[in-house]
Every structure is written in structure tokens, then in C-alpha cells.
Amino acid sequence: MPLPAEVLGMLAFTLLAFWGIALWALTRTLRQESRKVEILKHQDRMDTYSPRALADLREWIENNPDDPLADRARERYNECVDVLTQTDRHFYDWSDAEIERLERL
Amino acid sequence: MADAPAKTARAEWGTRFGFLMAMIGAMVGAGNIWRFPYVMGDNGGGAFVLAFLVLLFLLAVPGLMAEVALGRYTNKGVIGAFRDVLGPGGMVGLGVIVLLVNIALMSYYSPLIGWTLYYAVHSLLFTFTASGFEAGAFMDTFFANSALMIGLHTIVMGSIAAILILGIRRGVERLVVYAVPALVIALVVMTIRGLTLPGASEGITFMFSVDWGALAASETWIAALGQALFSTGLGWGIALTVGSYLREYDDVPLGGGVFTALGESSIGILAALAIFPIVFAVGVEPDAGAGLAFVSLVQVFPEIPLGGLVAILFFVGFFLATFTSGLLITEVSVTTVSEETRLDRTQTVLAVCGGIWLLGIPSAYSADILDFLDFVFGNWGLPLATLAIIGVIGWVLGPKRLRMLAVNRNAGIYVGKWWDPVIKYVIPAVMLFIMGYFAWENFREPEMIAGMFVLVLFPIIGYAIMSVVEGRGEKPGTTEVTGGDD
Numbered sequence: 001m002p003l004p005a006e007v008l009g010m011l012a013f014t015l016l017a018f019w020g021i022a023l024w025a026l027t028r029t030l031r032q033e034s035r036k037v038e039i040l041k042h043q044d045r046m047d048t049y050s051p052r053a054l055a056d057l058r059e060w061i062e063n064n065p066d067d068p069l070a071d072r073a074r075e076r077y078n079e080c081v082d083v084l085t086q087t088d089r090h091f092y093d094w095s096d097a098e099i100e101r102l103e104r105l
Numbered sequence: 106m107a108d109a110p111a112k113t114a115r116a117e118w119g120t121r122f123g124f125l126m127a128m129i130g131a132m133v134g135a136g137n138i139w140r141f142p143y144v145m146g147d148n149g150g151g152a153f154v155l156a157f158l159v160l161l162f163l164l165a166v167p168g169l170m171a172e173v174a175l176g177r178y179t180n181k182g183v184i185g186a187f188r189d190v191l192g193p194g195g196m197v198g199l200g201v202i203v204l205l206v207n208i209a210l211m212s213y214y215s216p217l218i219g220w221t222l223y224y225a226v227h228s229l230l231f232t233f234t235a236s237g238f239e240a241g242a243f244m245d246t247f248f249a250n251s252a253l254m255i256g257l258h259t260i261v262m263g264s265i266a267a268i269l270i271l272g273i274r275r276g277v278e279r280l281v282v283y284a285v286p287a288l289v290i291a292l293v294v295m296t297i298r299g300l301t302l303p304g305a306s307e308g309i310t311f312m313f314s315v316d317w318g319a320l321a322a323s324e325t326w327i328a329a330l331g332q333a334l335f336s337t338g339l340g341w342g343i344a345l346t347v348g349s350y351l352r353e354y355d356d357v358p359l360g361g362g363v364f365t366a367l368g369e370s371s372i373g374i375l376a377a378l379a380i381f382p383i384v385f386a387v388g389v390e391p392d393a394g395a396g397l398a399f400v401s402l403v404q405v406f407p408e409i410p411l412g413g414l415v416a417i418l419f420f421v422g423f424f425l426a427t428f429t430s431g432l433l434i435t436e437v438s439v440t441t442v443s444e445e446t447r448l449d450r451t452q453t454v455l456a457v458c459g460g461i462w463l464l465g466i467p468s469a470y471s472a473d474i475l476d477f478l479d480f481v482f483g484n485w486g487l488p489l490a491t492l493a494i495i496g497v498i499g500w501v502l503g504p505k506r507l508r509m510l511a512v513n514r515n516a517g518i519y520v521g522k523w524w525d526p527v528i529k530y531v532i533p534a535v536m537l538f539i540m541g542y543f544a545w546e547n548f549r550e551p552e553m554i555a556g557m558f559v560l561v562l563f564p565i566i567g568y569a570i571m572s573v574v575e576g577r578g579e580k581p582g583t584t585e586v587t588g589g590d591d
Contacts, residue, residue, distance in 0.1 A: 003306050010151035010313040017158055018371040025364035026125065029356060032517050033121040036354050046354055053513035060509050069506055076510060 036091060043087045048080045050092040054102075061105055078104045115180060116273040117352045123278035125360050125368075127347050128173075130281040130429030132338045132369040133288070135217060135398075138423050141332060142377035143393035146311045148328045149319025156320060156329035157370070164330075164535060165337040165366040167527045168491075169344050170512055170520065171498050173361030176348030178511035182441035183342045183494075184571075186349070190502045193575040198567030199493040200441070203342040205563055206482060206490040207437045208457075210341070212464035213478045215265075218431050219257030219469065221424040223247060224399065228420040233406045234413040240403035244395075251470045258469035259462060261428070265435050266458035270451050273350050277432060284425040289372065291422035292379045298415050299382035308385035312377050327542065330535065335483065336373065337366050340491025340536075342437045349440065359517030372426075379419070383409060398423065435461065445574075477552060484543040485556035489563060492536045499529035 003011075039046050049057060054077065061073050081102045084094060118124040145153050179186040187200035232238065247253065268276045299305055319325040338344065348361055380402065384391055387405045391397070402419065406412035435457060443453040468475040498507055504525040512520050540560070547553040 003309055004314070006151075006315055007310050007313045010154065010315050011309060014151070014154050014313065014374060017154075018367055018374050022364060022367040022371045025359055025367060029125070029360045029364060029517050030121060032356065032359075040354070048354070048514050050513070050516070050519055052519050053509075053516065056513065057509050060505065067506075069510065073506075073509060076514065 032091075039089045039091055042089055045083045045087060047083050047087075047090045047092055047094065048076065051094060051098055054080055058105065074105050116350055118350050118355075119274045119278055120282075121355065121360070123274070123282055124347065124351060124355065125364060126281040126285040127277060127433060128344065128361065128365040129368050129372070130285045131343045131347060131433030132336070132365060132430070133285070133372045133426050134214075134430035135221075135423075135427050136332075136336050137369070137373040138376045138380075138426055139394055139398045141336065141373035142312065142380050143391055143397060144328050144332055145373075145377055146381065146391060147393075148325045149316040149322070150311070150313050151315030152317055152319035153325055153329055154313075156325050157332055160326075160329050160333040161337070161366050161370060163527065164532055165333050165339055166362045167524050168339040168495060168532050169337060169365050170358045170362035170524070171504065171507065171528050172340060172342075172344035172494055173348030173351075173365075174357045174507050174511040175494070175498055175502070176345035177351045177355070177357055178507065180349050182346055182349060182444050183437065184441050185444050186345060187497060188575075190497055195568040195572035195575065197575060198564065198569070198571035199497060201567030201570050202493050202563045203490045204438055204441055205566065206486045207342055207434055208461060208464065209478065209482050209486060211431060211434045211438075211461045213468035213475045213482075214427070214431055214434060215261045215461060215465045216254060216258045216469035216475055218261045218424070218427045219254060220247075220395070220399070221420065221427045222261060223253075223257055224403075225417075225420040225424040228413075228416040231413045231416075233403050233416045238407065240400045243403070244399045248472050254469045255466060258465050261431065262458050262462040262465070264428075265432055266454050268432060269435060269439055269454045269458070272450065273436075277436060280432065281429055284429050288422045288425045289375065291418040291425075292372070292375045295379035295383070295415055295418050295422075296375065298409070298411065299379060299386065302382060302386035302409060304386040304388070305382035308381035308383070308391075309378075311385060311391065312381055330539065332373075334491070334535070334539070335487065337369055339532075340494045341434070341487060342441075342490060342494065343433050345494065346437045346440050347433065354515050356515055356517035357512055358520050363518070383415070477555070480552045481555045481559060484547075484552070485540055486559050486563070488536045488540045489560055492533060492540075495528060495532045495536070499533060504528035 036046060057073060057077050061070055061077060064070055067073075081104050084090060084099050084102060118127070145157075149156075175186055175190075179189040181189060183203045184197060184200035188197045191197055191199070227233065232243075233240070268280055270276065271279070299308070334340075344361065344365070348357065351357070380397070381391060383405050384397075384401055387408045389401045389404055392401050403416070406416040409415065438457045438461075439450070439453050442448065442457055443450055446453070448456060468478060498504060504527075507528075508520055508524055512524070540556075544553055544556065547556075
């Protein structure tokens with residue numbers, strides 16, 4: 001019995017939506033892992049936040065200076081800034097101009 | 106406990122692949138193999154897939170990100186993680202709820218793993234393709250043999266103990282990096298065999314024909330909700346425990362959230378493609394649960410060319426799926442008990458596995474007890490555990506804090522503000538709805554009454570235990586965070 005076009009379409013969509021995304025995520029995360037390993041062979045530390053995530057973190061620290069976790073957040077922010085300014089290979093897509101504008105908190 | 110001697114450095118996953126396979130191995134279990142295909146076909150086929158996909162992205166992906174991130178942030182098991190967030194005191198008992206639910210879950214899951222082991226062994230002996238074989242009679246005889254059931258339960262818990270004693274990297278990781286790919290390969294080969302049989306297209310049509318009207322039916326969404334939450338193991342403490350062994354620069358949201366939820370569900374889809382073309386090709390009625398795996402499919406194997414080999418692929422794969430889940434469910438208790446007591450890992454594994462073995466004897470003795478416990482803990486125990494974990498993240502630690510400090514740190518994808526209300530409001534509301542819905546559907550039934558006991562007693566027991574334990578002395582290195590973050 002030939003399969004109706006609607007069934008074939010749904011089968012293709014399902015495979016793409018589940019297996020497609022799962023395999024994309026698997027490939028992407030394993031590639032990122034290889035890149036991290038490569039960076040850590042070259043230097044002992046690595047940037048921990050993307051530009052967008054670090055900007056979020058800074059904004060949160062500035063808006064919540066008395067939060068019980070503000071010190072820990074500040075530590076993590078400063079750690080990332082230090083690594084970015086002291087190392088030459090970065091995991092995230094940081095431009096030189098963005099790094100120059102960074103300040104410790 | 107407070108002055109326990111320092112233990113050796115905490116273990117870590119050896120590879121990224123090991124962590125990912127541990128997550129998939131934990132979450133892919135019996136439900137993916139014997140429930141998902143039927144639920145999908147019975148609830149509108151393609152319409153169910155759409156509803157399931159929406160709920161997966163709305164609830165399971167963000168929820169798993171949160172749970173893995175909490176484990177990674179605290180680097181502790183469930184009780185230690187709760188203590189880090191709540192500070193010492195009786196409220197840490199919320200972690201005890203998760204622990205008790207996991208122990209209860211494993212007590213009836215171990216006998217079920219024993220069933221799959223028994224069928225896997227018989228598939229290797231080509232029992233199912235022998236002349237005169239009767240699937241129904243074979244299952245009835247097996248289920249009536251309590252001594253055999255208890256023996257299998259013992260073998261399963263003994264094997265799990267032997268692997269867990271080896272540790273995270275040398276035990277769990279070494280197994281899952283082979284077991285999960287082996288399961289996928291087995292299902293792929295079975296799918297190819299099934300799709301090349303005459304009449305297989307009826308099975309595909311059953312699963313993937315689209316009944317758009319089903320999208321307007323509440324039953325479709327309830328079924329998809331149950332599958333999205335229970336199949337992914339969200340909030341059971343497994344993702345938290347697995348996440349607590351992540352390495353310094355490991356990502357959480359891409360691997361722990363997106364890959365785990367989609368990868369786990371993809372295996373359910375693959376199981377559907379492996380099973381239903383064969384079932385329909387032979388003309389056996391599709392079913393769900395033990396009926397599908399142990400009767401319908403077993404009747405099919407003698408009817409198809411190379412049926413004996415297909416039976417081996419299916420049952421060995423099925424055993425691997427359930428066994429790796431059992432391994433990680435037990436690891437939740439081992440990690441926590443090891444951290445909270447003076448016992449070393451070997452002593453903890455023996456104590457935990459021994460305790461689960463003892464508690465599992467009634468379920469091994471009688472499948473009715475197993476069914477009863479499965480219903481009670483599936484409908485109320487597990488949602489309660491999820492509510493405890495996601496509730497603590499959403500309402501005490503605060504999703505925004507966790508997103509800043511753990512989710513987006515070393516992340517493979519950026520997680521934005523949309524995530525915060527999902528964790529704080531949507532998932533807890535959905536869990537409350539599920540518990541209420543099942544209570545209403547089973548009003549005054551013995552299962553519902555037992556479920557209410559679980560909902561009331563487990564928090565009281567947890568609070569009482571931790572009030573006494575924490576009262577003996579403050580744990581070092583804890584951070585009390587109050588009030589949420591928004």
C-alpha cells in the first residue's frame with residue numbers, strides 16, 4: 001500500500017524535528033568540546049561567558065548589589081574579564097573592541 | 106555527620122560524550138519502547154507529535170536545563186544541593202522527598218528490568234522462534250513464578266551494585282557509552298527489517314497519519330504532557346545528579362537540555378518505527394505496555410524472516426534501555442547518601458542497593474503490586490519530586506540567578522529571559538495540574554488514596570528527618586539564599 005503524501009510529510013517532519021535537532025545538538029556540543037580542549041591545551045584558562053551572557057550578568061550585578069549571591073556573581077564576572085584580557089584564544093566570539101571595553105566590577 | 110572526614114575529590118565525567126550518553130541512558134527506559142509508539146498512534150498520530158514537540162520545548166527542555174544547572178552549580182547530590190540553596194534546616198527535607206521517590210521508583214523498576222533480562226536471555230536462546238511456542242502461555246508461566254521473579258530482581262540489583270561500585274567514570278560512563286549506541290543500532294536494524302516487510306506501511310500510517318481534530322482534544326494534550334514530562338525524567342533528581350559530575354568548562358543548556366530532551370524522544374520515535382511496521386505487517390493488534398513487548402511482538406517474531414535475530418535485537422536493546430535507567434536512578438541515591446554519611450562509595454552502593462532490593466521484593470513477587478506502585482508514584486510521587494526541585498529553583502534560588510551563574514556559563518547556546526517565567530510559573534503550575542487531574546480522575550480509588558498518602562507523608566518524613574539531622578550541627582560550606590530573584 002503506497003503511503004499518502006500527508007503521512008510521508010508527517011514522517012519527514014517528525015524525523016527532522018526530533019532526529020534532526022538531536023543530531024544537530026550532539027554534533028554542535030561535541031565540536032564545541034573539541035574546541036574547548038584545543039584552547040585548554042594552549043592556555044590553562046578559558047572565557048566562560050558569551051558577550052551577551054556577560055552583559056546580562058553585569059546588568060544583574062549592578063541592579064542587585066546587595067543580593068546574597070552578588071559576590072559570587074561578581075567573582076564569575078571578574079574571572080571572565082581577567083581571562084579575556086590575559087589570554088589570546090577565546091571560545092566565544094569576542095571582538096578586540098568588546099574586550100577593550102570590559103571593566104572589572 | 107557534620108564532622109565527617111574529608112572524602113576524596115569529587116568524580117567527573119571523563120568525556121562530553123559520556124555525560125550525554127548518561128543523560129540519554131537514564132531517560133530512555135521502558136516508556137519509550139512500550140508506551141510511546143502506542144500513545145502516539147492512539148492520540149492522533151502526527152497531531153500528537155506536534156503537541157508533544159510543543160510541550161517538549163515549552164517544559165522539558167527548560168526544566169532539564171534548570172535541573173542539570175542546579176547539580177552543576179552546587180556540585181552535590183539532591184540533599185546537598187537543596188542545603189546549598191535553602192540553608193541547613195528541616196526544609197532540606199524537600200531533597201529527602203526526591204530521594205524517597207527515587208528509591209520507591211527503583212524498588213519496582215528493578216523487577217521490570219528483570220522481565221526484560223529474562224526475555225533477552227530467551228531471545229538469545231531462540232525460544233520465541235521455536236516450534237510450538239505460545240507467547241501468552243509463556244508470559245503467564247513466567248509471571249506466576251515468584252521465585253524466578255525475585256531471582257531476576259536480585260541479579261539486576263547485584264549487577265547494578267557491581268557497576269556502581271566502580272564509580273562514575275569507570276563504572277557508569279564505561280557502560281553507557283556502549284549501551285546507548287548499541288540500543289540505537291539495534292532499533293535502526295529492526296526498523297530496516299520492519300520497513301522491508303510487506304504490509305509495513307499500515308504501521309507507518311497508524312503512527313503518522315494526521316488527525317488534526319485531535320489537536321483540539323484535551324486527551325491529546327494530556328497524553329502528550331504525560332509523555333513529555335515522565336519520559337524525559339524531568340525533576341526526578343537524575344539530571345541534577347548527572348549534572349553534578351560535569352567538568353569545569355562543560356555546557357549545560359545544549360547538552361543537558363536540548364540534546365537530552367530531543368535525543369531521548371528521538372529514541373521513542375525510532376522505537377515506534379522499529380515496532381509498529383512489524384506488528385502491522387503480521388496483523389497483530391497494536392497494544393501498549395507489557396502486552397506489546399511480551400505478547401504482541403513475541404507473536405510476531407516467528408512470522409517474519411530472520412525473526413530470531415530481530416527478537417535478539419529488540420530484547421537486548423530493551424534490556425539495555427531499562428538497565429541504564431535503573432543504573433542512573435540508583436546513582437541518585439548513591440551520590441546523595443555517600444555525601445550525607447561517613448560511608449565510602451562501596452559501602453553506600455551496598456547499603457542503597459541492598460535497601461532497594463529488600464523494598465523491591467513485593468513488586469518482584471506480584472506484578473499487581475508493581476502496577477499499583479507504578480500508578481501511585483507515576484501520578485503523584487514523581488510530580489511531587491519535580492515540584493520539589495523546580496519549586497526550589499523557581500521560588501527560592503530564583504531562575505534568573507541560576508541562569509546568570511550556571512545556565513549561561515560555558516554554555517553552548519544562549520538562554521534568554523523567556524526561561525525565567527517558564528521555570529517559576531509554568532512548570533510548577535503544570536505539575537500541580539497533573540497531580541490534581543489524576544486525583545480527580547481516580548477519585549476515591551485505592552491508588553488515589555495511596556497517592557494522597559505519598560503527597561502528605563513524604564514531605565512530613567523529609568522535614569522530620571532533616572530537622573533532626575540538621576539540628577546536630579551546621580554543615581560547612583552552605584549558602585542560604587532566600588526570596589527568589591524577581
